[in-house]
Amino acid sequence: MYVKAVPPTDLNKNTEWFTYPGVWTTYILILFSWLVVLCVFGCSPGMAWTILHLSHFLVTYHFFHWKKGTPFADDQGIYNGLTWWEQIDNGKQLTRNRKFLTVVPVVLYLIASHTTDYQNPMLFFNTLAVFVLVVAKFPNMHKVRIFGINADH
Amino acid sequence: MIAIPYLTALTTYFSYGLLFAFGQIRDLFRKVLDWCRSNNLQGYAPICLGLEDFYVRRLYLRIQDCFGRPIASAPDAWFDVVERQSNDNNKTLKRTEKITRCLNLGSYNYLGFAAADEYCTPRAIETLKKFSPSTCSTRVDGGTLTLHNELEEFVAKFVGKPAAVVFGMGYVTNSAILPVLIGKGGLIISDSLNHNSIVNGARGSGATIRVFQHNTPSHLEEVLREQIAEGQPRTHRPWKKIIVVVEGIYSMEGELCKLPEIVAICKKYKAYTYLDEAHSIGAVGKSGRGVCELLGVDTADVDIMMGTFTKSFGSCGGYIAGSKELIQYLKYTCPAHLYATSISPPAAQQIISSIKVILGEDGSSRGAQKLACIRENSNFFRSELQKMGFEVLGDNDSPVMPIMLYNPAKIPAFSRECLKQNVAVVTVAFPATPLLLARARICISASHTKEDLVKALEVISRVGDLVGIKYFPAEPKKEHQE
Numbered sequence: 001m002y003v004k005a006v007p008p009t010d011l012n013k014n015t016e017w018f019t020y021p022g023v024w025t026t027y028i029l030i031l032f033s034w035l036v037v038l039c040v041f042g043c044s045p046g047m048a049w050t051i052l053h054l055s056h057f058l059v060t061y062h063f064f065h066w067k068k069g070t071p072f073a074d075d076q077g078i079y080n081g082l083t084w085w086e087q088i089d090n091g092k093q094l095t096r097n098r099k100f101l102t103v104v105p106v107v108l109y110l111i112a113s114h115t116t117d118y119q120n121p122m123l124f125f126n127t128l129a130v131f132v133l134v135v136a137k138f139p140n141m142h143k144v145r146i147f148g149i150n151a152d153h
Numbered sequence: 154m155i156a157i158p159y160l161t162a163l164t165t166y167f168s169y170g171l172l173f174a175f176g177q178i179r180d181l182f183r184k185v186l187d188w189c190r191s192n193n194l195q196g197y198a199p200i201c202l203g204l205e206d207f208y209v210r211r212l213y214l215r216i217q218d219c220f221g222r223p224i225a226s227a228p229d230a231w232f233d234v235v236e237r238q239s240n241d242n243n244k245t246l247k248r249t250e251k252i253t254r255c256l257n258l259g260s261y262n263y264l265g266f267a268a269a270d271e272y273c274t275p276r277a278i279e280t281l282k283k284f285s286p287s288t289c290s291t292r293v294d295g296g297t298l299t300l301h302n303e304l305e306e307f308v309a310k311f312v313g314k315p316a317a318v319v320f321g322m323g324y325v326t327n328s329a330i331l332p333v334l335i336g337k338g339g340l341i342i343s344d345s346l347n348h349n350s351i352v353n354g355a356r357g358s359g360a361t362i363r364v365f366q367h368n369t370p371s372h373l374e375e376v377l378r379e380q381i382a383e384g385q386p387r388t389h390r391p392w393k394k395i396i397v398v399v400e401g402i403y404s405m406e407g408e409l410c411k412l413p414e415i416v417a418i419c420k421k422y423k424a425y426t427y428l429d430e431a432h433s434i435g436a437v438g439k440s441g442r443g444v445c446e447l448l449g450v451d452t453a454d455v456d457i458m459m460g461t462f463t464k465s466f467g468s469c470g471g472y473i474a475g476s477k478e479l480i481q482y483l484k485y486t487c488p489a490h491l492y493a494t495s496i497s498p499p500a501a502q503q504i505i506s507s508i509k510v511i512l513g514e515d516g517s518s519r520g521a522q523k524l525a526c527i528r529e530n531s532n533f534f535r536s537e538l539q540k541m542g543f544e545v546l547g548d549n550d551s552p553v554m555p556i557m558l559y560n561p562a563k564i565p566a567f568s569r570e571c572l573k574q575n576v577a578v579v580t581v582a583f584p585a586t587p588l589l590l591a592r593a594r595i596c597i598s599a600s601h602t603k604e605d606l607v608k609a610l611e612v613i614s615r616v617g618d619l620v621g622i623k624y625f626p627a628e629p630k631k632e633h634q635e
Contacts, residue, residue: 017588022162071207
């Protein structure tokens, strides 16, 4: 089965790959594969989903909202003050990609809290994780650095 | 349009994700291990932040031996490739004394002028003896020889414009001309896959840059209408000037530009057209005059025509051709003319001789033969590759044909396997191409004989089976009647 790849008009090579077909599927497949790994360890489904949710939070927060700039020097540092989330789609808010990436942690949170039967302390960590992730993806938080954390030198 | 098998797209993303994850883990360990070691910066700031060379350190260096291979002879159809070896897993490479004779499928040697030519080389040597290798001066100070004036007239006549100006380097031609032609308050609309020199020149000019979807005239019209209606950012005043920049043949796609439609749209909205013919001048068109001749566009409709001499003419340098007033203006203002050394005399003579050969003014029909040869070679090679099931981009008649690889692991596999069988190919990956679309780019030359092409096809087919890049079903061979 073939898909058409149309080159997008995004000049930022760091984020342009996200507009090609197949990205969303790969993202979801990676999440599911980690679930399989965790189940092999023999923990309860609730713990597996919670661990998946929390590790997803750590990884995506670090790479989407903490690391700034691009991993290559070709663009001469124009994006050095922007995190990956702020660079994607050229800074346009509320595009399809952004909406998808906001929905995924919420869905994970719902599944994780359901399978752990809403017990503490898992519920607390899950809620904190999803709260931080979703607030970081709000359009109003574009280029906002709270208390100057992670601001440019 | 590139058609990717869906599974390949998923596996490519997964592979890049894995490479990225491994790179990050290695960086983490390096940071932990270096925590104790004190740095010897002595108060100076580090030259680069650890993030911006992540791609080079963790992905590019792993397959460094596939790029930048030194060669030890002229880049003819067959050339000598120097072998390199590495003791520390490709972090550093050392040249050895051994050389291998390989088939050259990577050089931009479209008309075969890269090696010694019976008409051009004696004349270039004569000019070398008469004028010496360098003019040792800029054009305005003392570096304009009679050769340069002759060359500019020749180029203007060849391209079909009233006047031309030549520069010593092709990249510099784009990056030094665009800032002169347009400044703040102007608009540059460039194709999304334009060459880095154009992007550099556009950024250096200070004009606003907008990008339109590759080779899509309807999107160009949409962008033009939107931008003309909105005007300059924030003040909404009308734009001072609009220039649309396109290329004749896109070097990574092998596609021809849809020039007639784009020129029609530019005329309708009164925007200037800038055509970069680096790969198409001398290589396409009935008499080698480039993409305008091939597509039937009148050269008077394209305002600025730019090209380089490195690809089809076997020399170095670039030119800009346009109206007499434009060229006169450029000679007063362009920094590459005022401050850069003029084009080297033997190089200039090589260009003049090769243009004479192409036009048939040297008294033989070698020029027409070369043009017919490259057209036949490209069409033959492309159709054979497509029959074998490879995904090959590019239009018919274009001598550049990228073969899609997609997965990052197939890039070094293809490159190294081909080199083992004495075929040298150029592979291109991120960030020169989009992340998913890594490719091996083949450049056909007029000096490739039929046997060379058949050998190349055999090797590529074998390596393609080994590496697994025949994404389309192969056409069944016709049964021979015996």
